[in-house]
Amino acid sequence: MTMPKLTFAQILLTPRFGRLPGHFYTRIQPTPLPSPYLMAWNADLANEMGLASASDQPASLADYLCGNLLPQGSEPIASVYSGHQFGVNAGQLGDGRAILIGEYLANNGQHWEMQLKGAGPTPYSRRADGRAVLRSSIREYLCSEAMHGLGIATTRALGMAGSKQGVWRESLETAAVVLRLAPSFVRFGHFEHYRHDIDSLQTLADWVIQHHYPACATASNPYVALLENVIERTAIMIAQWQAVGFCHGVMNSDNMSILGLTLDYGPFGFMDGFDAGHICNHSDDSGRYAYQQQPEIGLWNLHVLAEALLPLMDKASALHALQQYQTHFESHFADLLRQKLGLLHWQDSDWTLITTLFELMHRSRTDWTYFWRNLAKMDETLRNHFQDRSAFDAWFADYQLRLSSEARDANERKAAMDGVNPKYVLRNYLAEIAIRKAQESDDFNEINALQQCLIRPFDEQPAFEHYAALPPTWAAQIGVSCSS
């Protein structure tokens, strides 16, 4: 028997984070958004959760997506956390523009915390307005789903509502709210906040273990087990980022998820031309969060987390756990590279093959996504994407030789490579086109088309062939910064 799909007017939220003691958060109502309209509804995710399609939802769906209306059982809160921003302890932060409206237990047993991003000020907004602008909401909505399609752990986006309400950034823009979901939005920064308050620290750690890492509860020290698990998940997530050329842009410890989810999409970017030192965030002057820095920064943030957890474990255990990071990262990254190259077994000598390739690509700014996707075709015209064509020819000959050392059917290899080298990623210029259409003519079709395409990034999708095109020349002018 199929269960009837529920509308927002029918669902019941049951708080879980909101059952922690009151000092973990502040109860706060979303600020009404004037005359909201529906911009996007994630039909696939809704269906998976047992929620009705947009057409079966009440006419007030946009009001639910921005917090003008709340589902039954909602007890909205903003949580307090701290964090290190650009390497500096920033002290207390918190959900400055995200409001957790409650938790939904879907028919399939999955728990989802529901957060409205951009729903108005909270006690943690400092002097900011609690809103998110249209462009940044579109980018978060699309990238969450693109990352999920790529098989990378991430927060999700269920829908988005816009409004003509003005929001000041460098100039006047308009507001949009994303309803985003995650099993939990707890960040490293939540633990940092309680590093001198052992009771709260333990309460929070116990809560995270109980709901999200139940297997850790039976370990000899559950908190060490928790740290080890977070280290492994973070290493895997960052190895996956590196493999698809994703740069997060603001890897502050308050943007690091305790579940190893890609979290807080701001000035992120998928690399077009490969540049090992690529900085996607124009506000990141020193390149702290450049592409090749990400693995190291992941470890740096884990050190911050481990330090916060020290009251619950001895230093030697924490250090031992941290030492595992490099091993996890390297083994996962090597495994991803092995698959990207279409190899069955990784040999240490394959690092040479990779380093040579990366150097060639870096020098030529070869398009990351295009190169990997087309490598599976064994297409010799790939040489045209390199300045030093004979150097590429030499690499390609070595690569062919390496492939011939493994007995693998060529068609099977191509299919396997196509399953790991995406054809479609959310290039900045694709997001930019969707943003301009939304801004200039309230046309949200591009957002929805991109979302449909990006959720299946490995498939050939003839209707979306244009989304696989190399960036146009104007793409080089797109700048993304912390302003959002």
Ligand code: AMP
């Ligand atoms: P971010 O760099 O976006 O991760 O934000 C860092 C901190 O600033 C977090 O505590 C955010 O909640 C807060 N914040 C960012 N933008 C706003 C805004 N427009 N209104 C209120 N708080 C904000």
Ligand code: MG
């Ligand atoms: Mg943040």
